[in-house]
Amino acid sequence: MDTVALVPAAGRGTRLGAGVPKALVRVLGHSLLSRAVRGLLDSGSVGHVVVAAAPDQLDPMGREVRDLGERVHVVPGGGERTDSVRAALRAADRLVPSAEVVLVHDAARAFTPARVIRDVVAAVERGAPAVVPTLSVADTIKRVDDEGVVAETVDRSRLRTVQTPQGFTVDVLREAYGAAGEVATDDAGLVERLGYPVETVAGHTNALKVTTSFDLAVAEAVLAAGPVELPESRVDTLGRSNDTGSDTSERCGDES
Numbered sequence: 091m092d093t094v095a096l097v098p099a100a101g102r103g104t105r106l107g108a109g110v111p112k113a114l115v116r117v118l119g120h121s122l123l124s125r126a127v128r129g130l131l132d133s134g135s136v137g138h139v140v141v142a143a144a145p146d147q148l149d150p151m152g153r154e155v156r157d158l159g160e161r162v163h164v165v166p167g168g169g170e171r172t173d174s175v176r177a178a179l180r181a182a183d184r185l186v187p188s189a190e191v192v193l194v195h196d197a198a199r200a201f202t203p204a205r206v207i208r209d210v211v212a213a214v215e216r217g218a219p220a221v222v223p224t225l226s227v228a229d230t231i232k233r234v235d236d237e238g239v240v241a242e243t244v245d246r247s248r249l250r251t252v253q254t255p256q257g258f259t260v261d262v263l264r265e266a267y268g269a270a271g272e273v274a275t276d277d278a279g280l281v282e283r284l285g286y287p288v289e290t291v292a293g294h295t296n297a298l299k300v301t302t303s304f305d306l307a308v309a310e311a312v313l314a315a316g317p318v319e320l321p322e323s324r325v326d327t328l329g330r331s332n333d334t335g336s337d338t339s340e341r342c343g344d345e346s
């Protein structure tokens with residue numbers, strides 16, 4: 091099946107505070123945007139990529155992905171992440187009309203291992219309408235009342251944090267984005283509201299979203315370390331490893 095990946099990259103990166111849009115921040119010589127797009131193409135499961143850039147960043151972002159070839163397109167994004175994904179989806183309908191599978195992947199998750207990308211695409215190809223990579227929760231979780239006093243300790247065995255890329259059939263994502271004005275913190279949230287099942291595959295700690303300068307320091311350290319072993323704490327409580335590949339070590343990005 092033909093797969094197109096949408097990469098919302100139109101955010102400002104306010105929490106990172108780098109002085110440039112976050113997608114243009116460089117880690118060991120390469121921008122988060124170019125790393126994210128290259129990772130998608132190198133996974134072997136993605137045919138085309140549509141990047142949504144802020145309207146005033148179309149040129150610099152276009153330069154970042156120019157070397158990656160004609161399968162990468164840069165289009166104007168919007169004021170919220172949802173607006174950027176909607177704009178990229180509309181552009182994909184025009185630029186890659188043959189696509190049946192669509193991924194939505196944050197430029198800020200630039201170090202996502204190929205295995206995660208391939209697992210998401212494979213699950214959609216097997217028939218899932220929507221798929222998200224997830225991690226089990228490592229910390230104890232408490233719910234507090236209005237005064238900040240603990241009301242309960244939550245059973246975390248079925249709680250998951252959600253990563254990208256999230257995968258969908260094109261028809262389902264189009265339907266989810268059809269409802270004007272809908273906003274969700276992630277794309278699967280829109281699909282859930284329509285009543286479609288959202289399947290999960292094992293995520294990976296390296297697929298962290300670079301949000302703060304601490305995250306950037308972690309990403310630099312992980313990249314400099316090269317292949318890393320899967321931490322035990324990330325084996326989820328349903329008994330599935332968060333790394334289902336045959337090899338438990340993963341490279342994250344290239345260092346060239």
Ligand SMILES: Nc1ccn([C@@H]2O[C@H](COP(=O)(O)OP(=O)(O)OP(=O)(O)O)[C@@H](O)[C@H]2O)c(=O)n1
Nearest residue numbers: 098099100101102103104105169170174197198
């Ligand atoms: N209007 C927006 C806002 C966000 N994004 C993208 O959505 C992803 C996840 O968003 P986040 O990490 O919150 O990025 P920023 O909005 O840039 O961060 P901040 O909230 O700190 O400004 C990023 O790749 C970001 O570029 C986007 O395409 N369009």
Ligand SMILES: C[C@](O)(CO)[C@H](O)COP(=O)(O)O
Nearest residue numbers: 196252253254275276277299
């Ligand atoms: C889509 C997402 O990456 C899922 O984890 C995330 O929700 C988007 O960014 P935000 O920090 O939640 O706004």
